[in-house]
Amino acid sequence: MNKPEPIKTQDQPLQLYAKREPVFNRRIDGKFRRIKWAIMVACLAIYWVTPWLRWNRGPYSPDQAVLIDLAHRRFYMFGIEIWPHEFYFVAGLLIMAGIGLFLVTSAVGRAWCGYACPQTVWTDLFQHVDRLIDGDRNARFRLYKAPWGPAKIARRLLKWGIYLAISFATGGAWIFYFADAPTLHHEFWTGTAAPVAYGTVLVLTLTTFVLGGFMREQVCIYMCPWPRIQTAMLDEKSLTVTYKDWRGEKRGSLKKAQKNPGEYGDCIDCNQCVAVCPTGIDIREGPQIGCITCGLCIDACDRVMAETGRPRGLIDYATLEDADNEKAGHPATRHLKLIWRPRTVLYFVVWAGIGLGLLFMLGTRIHTDLTVAKDRNPPYILMSDGSVRNAYTLRLRNMEGRPRAMEIGLEGLPAARIWSEDMDRSDAARTLRRTVAADETQALRVYVVAPEGTANQDFDFTLQAIGQAREHDEAKAQFDARGDE
Amino acid sequence: MADTPQSPAAAGRRFDEATQTETVGHEWDGIEELNTPLPRWWLWTFYACIVFAIGYTIAYPAWPGIHSATKGVLGWNSREELKTETDVAAAARAKAVAGLADLPIEQLPQHPELMRAAVAGGAAAFKVNCVQCHGAGAAGSKGYPNLNDDDWLWGGDLKTIETTLIHGIRQPGDDETRQSMMPNFGTDGLLDAGQISDVASYVLSLSGKEKPSGATQRGAKVFAENCAVCHGPQAKGTREMGAPNLSDAIWLDGGTKADLVAQITHPHHGVMPAWGTRLDPVTIKMLAAYVHSLGGGEEFKAADAAPAPEAEASAASVE
Numbered sequence: 001m002n003k004p005e006p007i008k009t010q011d012q013p014l015q016l017y018a019k020r021e022p023v024f025n026r027r028i029d030g031k032f033r034r035i036k037w038a039i040m041v042a043c044l045a046i047y048w049v050t051p052w053l054r055w056n057r058g059p060y061s062p063d064q065a066v067l068i069d070l071a072h073r074r075f076y077m078f079g080i081e082i083w084p085h086e087f088y089f090v091a092g093l094l095i096m097a098g099i100g101l102f103l104v105t106s107a108v109g110r111a112w113c114g115y116a117c118p119q120t121v122w123t124d125l126f127q128h129v130d131r132l133i134d135g136d137r138n139a140r141f142r143l144y145k146a147p148w149g150p151a152k153i154a155r156r157l158l159k160w161g162i163y164l165a166i167s168f169a170t171g172g173a174w175i176f177y178f179a180d181a182p183t184l185h186h187e188f189w190t191g192t193a194a195p196v197a198y199g200t201v202l203v204l205t206l207t208t209f210v211l212g213g214f215m216r217e218q219v220c221i222y223m224c225p226w227p228r229i230q231t232a233m234l235d236e237k238s239l240t241v242t243y244k245d246w247r248g249e250k251r252g253s254l255k256k257a258q259k260n261p262g263e264y265g266d267c268i269d270c271n272q273c274v275a276v277c278p279t280g281i282d283i284r285e286g287p288q289i290g291c292i293t294c295g296l297c298i299d300a301c302d303r304v305m306a307e308t309g310r311p312r313g314l315i316d317y318a319t320l321e322d323a324d325n326e327k328a329g330h331p332a333t334r335h336l337k338l339i340w341r342p343r344t345v346l347y348f349v350v351w352a353g354i355g356l357g358l359l360f361m362l363g364t365r366i367h368t369d370l371t372v373a374k375d376r377n378p379p380y381i382l383m384s385d386g387s388v389r390n391a392y393t394l395r396l397r398n399m400e401g402r403p404r405a406m407e408i409g410l411e412g413l414p415a416a417r418i419w420s421e422d423m424d425r426s427d428a429a430r431t432l433r434r435t436v437a438a439d440e441t442q443a444l445r446v447y448v449v450a451p452e453g454t455a456n457q458d459f460d461f462t463l464q465a466i467g468q469a470r471e472h473d474e475a476k477a478q479f480d481a482r483g484d485e
Numbered sequence: 486m487a488d489t490p491q492s493p494a495a496a497g498r499r500f501d502e503a504t505q506t507e508t509v510g511h512e513w514d515g516i517e518e519l520n521t522p523l524p525r526w527w528l529w530t531f532y533a534c535i536v537f538a539i540g541y542t543i544a545y546p547a548w549p550g551i552h553s554a555t556k557g558v559l560g561w562n563s564r565e566e567l568k569t570e571t572d573v574a575a576a577a578r579a580k581a582v583a584g585l586a587d588l589p590i591e592q593l594p595q596h597p598e599l600m601r602a603a604v605a606g607g608a609a610a611f612k613v614n615c616v617q618c619h620g621a622g623a624a625g626s627k628g629y630p631n632l633n634d635d636d637w638l639w640g641g642d643l644k645t646i647e648t649t650l651i652h653g654i655r656q657p658g659d660d661e662t663r664q665s666m667m668p669n670f671g672t673d674g675l676l677d678a679g680q681i682s683d684v685a686s687y688v689l690s691l692s693g694k695e696k697p698s699g700a701t702q703r704g705a706k707v708f709a710e711n712c713a714v715c716h717g718p719q720a721k722g723t724r725e726m727g728a729p730n731l732s733d734a735i736w737l738d739g740g741t742k743a744d745l746v747a748q749i750t751h752p753h754h755g756v757m758p759a760w761g762t763r764l765d766p767v768t769i770k771m772l773a774a775y776v777h778s779l780g781g782g783e784e785f786k787a788a789d790a791a792p793a794p795e796a797e798a799s800a801a802s803v804e
Contacts, residue, residue, distance in 0.1 A: 018522035215526065222524055377622030381780065384636040384733035386692075391633075391780060421778065425635075447780055452734070 020218060022144060023280035025127060026137040026272070030299025039115045040124055048169070051176035055079070060438030061401040068178050074439070080362065081439075083399055085369070092358045096351055103347040105230055107339050109239035109317075113227065114294035119219050120278075122170065122212035126163060127278060133159040137275055163213040164205070171204030217279035220292060227289050234287075235320075237338055241293045242318040243273070243284040246327045254308060266314050272304055273297035273315055283315055293317075368406065368471040369397035370463035379480040386452035388481045394444045396463060398436035405466040408432045408446070412459030413479055416450040425449070433466075454481050581606070585767045590643045591785065593774060600774060607775025610768050614760070623779055627739055628755055633779045636735040638727050639663055641783035647773040653759035654727075662759055665727035670711065671750025680707045685745035691720050691732040694740070 053065035055078055062069065067076040075082040075090060082089050104112055113120060133155060134140045146152055175197045176184060187193040188201075211219055220227055234240065248267030257264040267284070274282045276297060281290040283297050301315040322332040338344075375391040383389055398404050409431045410416055417428035421444075428449060436442045457479055465471035499508045501519055508517040542548060545557040556562075581602035585593075593600050611623065618629045625631035630638065639649050649663060656662040670676040676684070680703075687704025689695040708720065715728040722730035729737060737755075738748050747753075760769055776782075 015522040017525045017528045019525050218524060218526060222527070375622070378620075378624035378631075378633060381624070381631065381633045382734055383634055384730065384735050386734035389634075389780065421780070424784075 021280060023217060023278065024130075024137045024140040024144070025278050025280070025296075026275040026300075027131060028272075028276040028296055028299050028303075030296075030302060032295030032299050036115055036124065036294060036296070040121050043116060043118075043121050044125070048173050051173065051181040057081075058401040058438075060403075062180055064180055066177060067180070070178055081399065081401075083397070086365070089358060089362065092354055096354050096358075099347060099351045099354070101226075102233065103344065103351050105233050106238070106344045106347055108335075109234065110227070110230055110291070110293040111239075113220065113230075113292035117226075117292075119211065119224070120292060120294070122166075122208060123216045123278065125166060126212045126216075129159060129162050129166070133162070160213070163209055167205045167208035167212065168201070170208045171201045171206075174204050175200050217290060217292075220279065221290050227292075231289065235343075237319050237321055237341060237343075239293075239317045239319055239335065239338065240287045241283055241291055241295060241298065241315065242320075242323055243267075243286070243315050244313070244318070244323070244326065245284070246323075248284070248314050266305070266310050268304065268308060270304055272300040276300040366471050366473065367399035368404075368463060368465050368468075368473050369395075369399065370408075370461060370473040370475045371395045371397075372461050372475040372477045374477060380482070382482065383449065387449050388452070388454060389447050389449045390479050391445060391447050392461070392477060394446055394461060394463075394475075396434065396436050396442045396444060398438065398440060398442075398465075400438065402438050403435055404438075404468075405433060405435050407464045407466060408434065408444075409462040409464065410448070410459060411462055411474065412457065413448065413450055413454070415454065416448050416459075416479070418446050418448050420447070421445045448479065450479065450481070454479070456481050578602075578606075582767050585770050588770075590647050590770050590773060593643060593770070603771045603774035604778045606768070607771035607773070607778075610764070610772050611775055614764065615772070618757075623776065628737065628753060630737055630755075631735075632776050633781060634735060635781040635783075636730065636733060637781070637783070638722075638724070638729055638737075640724050641777070641781055642785045643773055643777050643782070644785070646776050646782075647769060649757070650769050650772055651759065651761035653761075654757040655754055656756065656759040659759040659762075663727055663757075665715075666754070667715070667728075667748075667752040669751050676707065676711065676749070680704075681746055681749045682742075684708050684712065685742050685749060688720065688731050688745060689740075689742060692734060695742075 050066050051064065054063050055065035055076070056063055057076070061081070062076065064076065065078050067074075069076065073084045080089075101112060130140060134143050143152060143155065172188075175188075179197075184193060184197065188197060215223075245265075248265045250264055251267040251269040252260075252264035254268050257268070273284065274280075274297075276299070277283070278294060278296065279290045279292060281288060283291060295317065298313075298315050298317070302312040305312050305314055317335065318326070318332060319338065326332055371394070373393045373395075375393070379390070381389040381391075394408065396406055396408070398406070408418070410418060417430065418432055419425050419428035420432060425447070428447075432446070434442065434444065459477055459479055460474045461477055463473045463475075499510060499517070500506065501508055501517070504519065506519045506521055509520045511518065542555075543557070544559045545561055546554050547557065548555040581599060584596070584599050585603055588596065588599065593603065611619075612621070615623070619625050619632055620629070623632040635641070637645075639645055639654075648661075652659050652662045654663040655665075668675055671678070671681055683700045683704035684707040685704070686695050686698070686700040687702075687708050690697055690701045690704075695701060708716075709718070712720070715723055715726050716731055717723055717728070720731040722728045734740075736744065738744060738753050760772070764772070
């Protein structure tokens with residue numbers, strides 16, 4: 001049988017490296033397996049379906065619901081459009097995701113690892129492929145031990161072929177988030193897509209194939225930093241999958257227990273908890289880095305307990321504190337109650353605060369923006385009539401999906417006039433009107449001329465979308481003149 | 486592979502109690518290091534890196550010799566890579582360059598895209614060839630014209646700027662170069678010191694820098710007899726001769742009385758090289774477009790029609 005005892009090397013010479021002990025996890029059905037199925041289906045569906053959802057944004061913007069348009073530097077998510085200078089929204093989401101992991105860890109332990117992590121989801125998917133092609137635990141173990149022959153080769157090739165197909169679908173779907181999915185799909189198969197698309201698909205296909213198909217739990221144990229971080233975050237109130245040794249020990253088979261009633265605990269040492277474990281650990285050794293807390297051993301043990309007529313929950317989600325309480329004969333705390341502790345509440349308040357802040361900013365932001373860059377060399381130009389000219393590069397941002405007329409104006413510098421490089425100085429005025437194309441930034445070099453004797457001073461450029469009172473922006477600028485040379 | 490109790494073979498070897506893992510055998514203040522074996526996939530990764538490194542040094546230049554290094558079987562070198570990149574850049578410019586080569590500069594404003602390309606190319610060429618005298622911002626300095634303003638010695642439309650660039654100013658050996666020779670009124674004895682002082686006062690009064698006085702009245706007479714031929718009766722300058730407008734706010738060689746007296750006594754004559762002998766016609770067109778775009782460029786008709794706004798090509802500022 002496959003018992004993971006990889007590093008107990010007392011009877012062997014000192015080893016420099018350890019071979020992976022393959023995991024052949026047995027099929028199990030139960031409450032947590034069904035939750036795992038549901039989350040897996042939801043995650044994969046979201047991943048594969050999202051790029052194909054459409055969202056009408058009018059004739060000037062893409063109609064893909066979720067699109068990270070790197071080429072044009074736009075991020076679309078349903079009704080929300082993020083420009084590069086608004087990237088703090090994305091940063092905010094990432095911070096929320098980070099704090100969200102803390103929050104989940106503090107509330108329900110390593111639930112992310114057990115249910116939602118892509119490594120877990122795809123490993124689970126590939127393990128179902130193993131089961132489909134090679135059979136359940138024992139059949140797979142036999143095939144593993146069997147010498148290589150035509151039948152084994154055929155089965156392996158078939159299995160790896162399916163791995164590769166899933167990996168390709170995984171890597172292939174990724175690129176659709178970065179370009180119009182139907183167009184890119186067509187281009188991809190006609191060989192006209194950008195090389196980076198093929199490269200991305202190749203890399204993601206290979207990483208999925210290797211990490212999901214072969215590395216599996218080794219990613220969690222050796223490569224991923226998150227389990228290591230979580231070991232620092234778990235405390236006596238964290239939910240972990242716990243083997244209740246005070247109830248289970250001393251282990252003994254049913255026969256032994258019948259012979260000597262009272263000597264043995266509830267654990268009948270059937271090893272079902274080990275057999276179903278997707279990472280191949282023995283939960284009875286206590287909490288460990290390899291446990292992703294997926295709960296499949298709970299399903300297995302509950303079934304055995306039901307068959308032997310013992311109460312469920314010999315292996316169960318429990319906290320270290322619960323363990324102490326239960327050992328002392330007190331009832332366990334209800335899991336919902338665990339959430340109401342300062343740490344979890346604090347994480348939630350921070351997490352929700354950032355979320356509400358982002359929502360508020362999203363709701364109140366305007367879609368008109370003005371930035372000014374002054375020409376610094378030369379700072380000013382003396383004109384032949386004695387007046388002084390300064391030059392500025394304005395950037396007019398129209399963040400709506402339609403062309404809009406906008407008026408540029410001056411606040412301050414009472415005698416000054418502006419004109420731009422695309423017009424004549426004789427048409428200079430206090431305001432300029434320009435139509436800015438839909439969803440674009442227009443750079444406009446403008447000249448501000450003020451009469452002889454105007455002093456150095458600050459003033460504001462204003463930008464007002466015509467007919468939209470709220471769509472107004474201002475930008476500070478400096479006017480340089482000769483001074484008192 | 487079940488739990489094995491400590492075997493006799495393990496005698497002399499130390500094992501950690503909690504994990505049953507062998508330790509490396511050293512001990513520091515009671516702390517011992519577990520000898521956890523590496524996972525085998527890690528070892529494979531390590532070997533793969535070694536193989537890659539060997540392959541890399543074969544494929545690319547790597548091993549140093551006495552006089553040179555190995556060339557690498559792929560034949561890659563950084564000079565070739567640079568050449569490839571500059572070729573790509575040249576190819577990207579080719580269309581604009583070809584378009585500019587065929588297009589008379591007068592028609593450039595009708596081709597906004599070529600105009601944009603020309604201004605961008607001109608800005609780059611300006612930084613290589615022109616900033617030494619005209620400054621990085623093309624603002625010039627005393628004796629070197631400011632190209633940003635609306636004041637032009639020889640004219641500020643595209644064609645005129647191009648001609649000035651091709652033939653230069655006072656460039657020896659170029660028959661078509663811009664020539665203007667103000668006489669040495671002082672050092673050649675054409676005017677005496679009093680007359681020079683008077684005419685300087687008169688010229689300053691034209692732009693309001695001096696109040697009318699006896700000196701300016703005497704100066705007006707001197708001006709009419711000696712200066713109006715080139716600078717015009719109203720002192721508004723004459724572009725055909727490169728004679729600056731003396732009635733505006735811009736002074737190429739300084740706008741104080743001392744500056745004017747010095748200029749009238751023994752004029753400073755700036756020189757610009759004939760760039761037609763040094764740069765190709767497309768680059769010159771680009772430079773003309775860039776200078777024209779700096780904020781003082783004139784339309785063609787303005788140059789023909791109004792005799793008015795001429796004068797020194799700017800700089801001024803010294804008071």
